[in-house]
Amino acid sequence: MSFHKVLLSELKLWTSGRSRWRSRLHDGVSRSGKVSFSSCSPKVCIVGSGPAGFYTAQHLMKARQDVEVDIYERLPVPFGLVRFGVAPDHPEVKNVINTFTQTAKHSHCNFYGNVTVGKDVSVEELQQAYHAVVLSYGAEGNRSMRIPGEDLAGVYSAKDFVGWYNGLPNCQELFPDLSCETAVVLGQGNVAIDVARILLSPIDMLKTTDITQPALEALAASQVRRVLIVGRRGPMQVACTIKELREMVNLPGTKPDMLAADFDGVAQAVKDVPRPRRRLTELMLKTALEIPGEKEQARRNKASRIWGFRFFRSPIEVLADPDRNRTTAIRLAINRLEGSGEGARAVLTGEVEDVSCGLVISSIGYRSLPINGSVPFDTHKAIIPNTMGRVQQAAGLYCSGWLKTGPTGVIATTMNNSFDTARSLVEDMDSGILHVSSAKPGSQVISALLEKRGVKPVTFSDWEKIDHVEVRRGEAVGKPREKLLSVEEMLQVAQR
Template sequence: MKMMTMINLMRGSVMKIHGLSSASRCLAAEGGVRGLSSSSSPRVCIVGGGPAGFYTAQQLLKARQNAAVDIYERLPVPFGLVRFGVAPDHPEVKNVINTFTQTAQHERCSFHGNVNVGKDVTIDELRQAYHAVVLSYGAEGNRSMGIPGEDLPGVFSAKDFVGWYNGLPSNKELHPDLSFETAVILGQGNVALDVARILLAPVEMLKETDITQNALEALAGSKVRRVLIVGRRGPLQIACTIKELREMVNLPNTRADMLPADFEGIAEALKDLPRPRKRLTELMMKAVKEGGDDKAEKCCGFRFFRSPVEVLAGADGKRATGIRLALNKLEGSGESARAEVTGQLEDVDCGLIISSIGYKSIPIDPAVPFDPRRAIVPNEMGRVQDTAGLYCSGWVKRGPTGVIATTMNDSFDTAHVLIQDMEAGKLDLSVNKPGAQAITALLQTRGVRTVLFSQWEKINAEEEKRGKSQGKAREKLLDVDEMLKIAWS
């Protein structure tokens, strides 16, 4: 009742905004309205300010000329995994931020950071204020290995390790111990290769990127010289792309460390492989054959047909000093091949273990259906199961797979489905919805102050200023309170 009363009160003020002076319209934008009359505008709320959220917003704004879109993000800063997931030495991938910025600055789009949906405001409250709500909040959780010892010091998830060197506020206190010679990464996707490359790359290659200064200093003193990237299946099932593999095998002062036995019979299978898989496999086989420079101080390589069964602790039991692997054989072939244990075990001494077996989405609100087994919001083409007006896009829709282009296409698909439902009358657009005007007022009663995109730009300017003084692209702020102070200054 309180929410409905708030919405009814706000409807009158929303109707009055059309026709205000330019100065008044700027004030109205603080509530996310930007001078639009709500009576003719479908209002859509997007939960999550990462790639899925921005791509969904972009397509909605393009496809429906009178749609107004508000993006809510838990952190004070936008862009999600483009900011916190993309490797610092891949600045070209982050160029998509320019497109997202154009979307955020669109006259029919507003960004609201520092809003924790599910805590500060419920999904039901958002659904009352908007014609449609799109869940695009990604995958914040970590998949568990489910083995003894995985909680020992010295074991990290790749998500947290990446967050540490990319400046995710929740990972700023990670402090990984890099005083050991060997690191083991479990999983063989692009994230695993990113982590391996960051661990072994010369600091000179990283110091001009946007890697955090504390990570740069830790890596400068790192004793890690050997990185093994472990997978349960074989070379023909590896999940990385050729770009990341090529960067790994071409790392300066680093030689390939592969086991020729892992590649037995692979040459005969090459002729029947699809071209991308064939090129990837040929590059690995070339690395095995050449071996690399014996004078190289570091080494990096894959270990195939192995699954983790236990993290081994030192004599005092206080931290990880190794990992026990089960040796596997493959049943079947190609992408569908399954790893079956043989009963043989292998122990690897290492002081750093990073689990890169996948991110996972987590439930956001009891009102939203959730499939705990698949760790997604159950949906059909982006329509959330049994919940009219609720949609999803990105990883929370399909699981944490693919690259940014995959998320783009997926998010466009969700936007198209939403537009189809508008045009088919499945969403009642005759009902006046107040959108952010009501939600912002509601948040104020709960002591929550939002960060608008123009306020994020203050944070952005400060980060670029700090980076410039150190010869870097930017120096990310790591503390949320400091972000807020600058945003609201």
């Protein structure tokens, strides 16, 4: 039977009224109780419910009041890296969830969690059912260091480590060994600083956040007292923001440990750089080189934990104990810079340095993964080739977020690039490039397909049951929420 005939068959099942759910859909009511649009409404499907997905949906519905948007998410819970990536001690960043909730509750929008596109339903089936499909599923893979020893016990990716303390279900078996004194974090972006800060934060600061209870208990027992944050280039190329650096500088119970030689010539060079970079570098210089005042010196004297940047160093091997059971050190190549500013390149000098440590966390970047063979994918850049969000050589297919640009920027960056994708889609609707005059069944056929395959989507009202349970559990222990940590537990609550 042809693919088109299969879809027609499913559409017939949908309209036959064989089940109460399908009957209600036929009457124009979704499982979440929302009234669905007429069959002539432009129907757009978004794959992924992180910031990119929600911002794309928000702008689409603002620009076209007749558009109907369905968001599909692999997990039973929405919000992607806002829930699973933002540091637990940064609750203000998570306030965007309020905006995303308004979008999800819009009468033109439906959320379907617990649906894995590429497994439960194919991209081709979505393309048949919708006028447009927007892929916004982010960057779920890790960039490999490609060095000997990176598979040793004690070596973790920052993505997995962050997922562990933030409650990402597939990271709950990580059980990182925190019994060593020194940890090395590779990379100097905001995620690297987050990891260092969480490792060194006083437990009393963390226990009032939404960090998971298992992570809180592990950090309370942690023996880590020193964290080195390593980068291949210099202070003028560090990738974190001044906000993150300031938090590190002021972290209670800690003191900085820098190498003065790493800052040779920086004070002169910083005078000619743009203001944001200058302020960031000046704070580093002050922290590393200036003699602290009496109050700051007293604070440092009491500190029991140490952090510091190490510049001009690249990892070349993780070293193991004689039995190769666990990490004991990391070998770093010492670099020099060619060029200056943002374009400076790290060049090997031939010198190496071994740093004793029992924990290595690689924060060198996330990586998007291809969804299936039918969707174009640039394996070198790890993005979907696109022009302003329009997937190349794939009419009706779009992308937004890190899948579109690579894993760069903060939430505001993602918002702007998602708005750009939505504008491209609206332009294509308005110009007729995207044919929206012919009726498409949208979620009504997809829901029938999922039901037949035994997949039970989680609606936004189902998510609100999970949210209620998590908040209630958190209140009992003085936290904003205590997250459910497994998909099974989430589904049990959602399907009550």
